[in-house]
Amino acid sequence: MTNTKQVCIIGVGLIGGSIALSIKETFPEYEIVGIDTDLSIIHEAISMGVVDWGTIDLNQGVEKADIIFVATPVKATEYIIKQLCQAQLKPDCIVTDVGSTKENIYESARCFQEKSISFIGGHPMAGSEKSGVKASNRRLFENAYYILTPSDWTPQHAVDVLKNVLESTKAEIIVMSSKVHDEVVGAISHLPHIVASALVNFVREKKDNPYYTALAAGGFRDITRIASASVEMWRDIVISNRESMLEILTEWERHIADIKQAIDVNDIVQIEQFFDTAKNFRDDLPIRQQSLIHQAYQLNVDVPDHPGVIGNIASVLGRNGVNIRNIYITHNRERGEGAMRLTFVSRDVQQRAYEVLTTAGYGVQIED
Ligand SMILES: NC(=O)C1=CN([C@@H]2O[C@H](COP(=O)(O)OP(=O)(O)OC[C@H]3O[C@@H](n4cnc5c(N)ncnc54)[C@H](O)[C@@H]3O)[C@@H](O)[C@H]2O)C=CC1
Numbered sequence: 336m337t338n339t340k341q342v343c344i345i346g347v348g349l350i351g352g353s354i355a356l357s358i359k360e361t362f363p364e365y366e367i368v369g370i371d372t373d374l375s376i377i378h379e380a381i382s383m384g385v386v387d388w389g390t391i392d393l394n395q396g397v398e399k400a401d402i403i404f405v406a407t408p409v410k411a412t413e414y415i416i417k418q419l420c421q422a423q424l425k426p427d428c429i430v431t432d433v434g435s436t437k438e439n440i441y442e443s444a445r446c447f448q449e450k451s452i453s454f455i456g457g458h459p460m461a462g463s464e465k466s467g468v469k470a471s472n473r474r475l476f477e478n479a480y481y482i483l484t485p486s487d488w489t490p491q492h493a494v495d496v497l498k499n500v501l502e503s504t505k506a507e508i509i510v511m512s513s514k515v516h517d518e519v520v521g522a523i524s525h526l527p528h529i530v531a532s533a534l535v536n537f538v539r540e541k542k543d544n545p546y547y548t549a550l551a552a553g554g555f556r557d558i559t560r561i562a563s564a565s566v567e568m569w570r571d572i573v574i575s576n577r578e579s580m581l582e583i584l585t586e587w588e589r590h591i592a593d594i595k596q597a598i599d600v601n602d603i604v605q606i607e608q609f610f611d612t613a614k615n616f617r618d619d620l621p622i623r624q625q626s627l628i629h630q631a632y633q634l635n636v637d638v639p640d641h642p643g644v645i646g647n648i649a650s651v652l653g654r655n656g657v658n659i660r661n662i663y664i665t666h667n668r669e670r671g672e673g674a675m676r677l678t679f680v681s682r683d684v685q686q687r688a689y690e691v692l693t694t695a696g697y698g699v700q701i702e703d
Pocket residue numbers: 345346347348349350351370371372373376406407408409411412415433434435436458459460461462463464465466467468565568572
């Protein structure tokens with residue numbers, strides 16, 4: 336990796352910013368250029384050290400780039416790729432993207448073929464419900480899969496150059512076709528987003544009865560976290576992955592219809608089989624070590640229902656030099672005790688917090 340010197344990020348948000356930070360850490364000599372439609376985002380990215388400089392002028396930003404990452408919502412990515420086909424790029428420039436769908440982007444990138452510009456589709460399989468450059472993190476992709484879908488006119492050495500740069504993300508790089516990508520990711524990522532949002536909308540319709548909102552604050556909140564993600568991003572994803580999503584949703588309807596039918600006719604065997612099949616498969620899913628930013632060292636603390644308890648827990652930890660990374664109320668009971676989930680940066684801090692809180696008389700459980 337000797338001749339890649341300038342990396343251009345179009346769309347300096349959560350994913351573009353995180354890739355820029357990973358690359359900068361491993362290759363500090365590289366110049367990182369940011370392009371966005373919003374100048375204040377460029378200024379923010381420069382002040383955070385995410386990019387060296389930036390512009391809102393696409394042509395100016397890409398003219399000296401060795402690698403271009405398009406990191407915008409997928410409909411904008413299609414449009415930008417078409418603009419890049421008309422732009423003046425270096426002859427050996429590699430263009431890649433980070434979009435959650437791949438077939439649509441591959442189609443719009445065909446125009447690179449006649450210009451002999453290498454195009455390699457990409458999709459880091461990690462992220463969050465947050466967006467924007469402020470949320471970017473150099474460790475976001477650690478231990479995650481990073482899927483590449485190279486176009487058939489792209490030479491292998493260009494794929495190797497990109498892989499080399501992406502090693503800075505510490506993700507595991509895998510190659511597949513864009514068609515397979517859209518089918519698989521449609522099922523394991525896009526469908527869950529639709530289901531999470533449908534669940535939230537379902538409960539929202541019942542919000543006139545305050546019990547729904549109150550009781551939805553616990554486990555329901557956890558399983559619907561992803562429904563808080565960017566609306567623009569998910570609108571574009573389901574529009575772009577239309578074919579796969581229609582097939583997947585038809586299959587999904589069959590699963591719902593089957594369990595509905597079993598409940599209707601009181602088919603205990605089928606109901607049991609439904610849960611048993613899911614449990615066995617879920618329990619056997621491989622566990623991938625998460626990146627440090629996703630790793631949570633947690634304690635559940637029983638919170639007696641009297642005033643000042645939450646403040647007291649925070650201050651007893653603070654007095655003992657224990658930093659809390661996150662506080663989350665896990666049960667919102669009407670009466671009696673609630674529970675609080677505390678997150679810490681490391682196993683050591685978690686252990687220290689456990690000692691401090693049990694000594695102070697709180698009921699504490701370690702979450703593994
Ligand atoms: N958020 C996530 O967890 C993941 C997202 N992705 C994909 O990454 C892409 C980016 O997502 P995020 O970083 O989350 O979004 P984001 O909203 O954090 O960042 C997108 C950035 O693109 C800029 N932008 C929008 N249109 C533009 C245009 N025409 N020209 C230049 N800049 C433009 C926005 O101003 C913003 O700064 C999407 O295609 C998404 O499907 C992939 C993996 C995970």
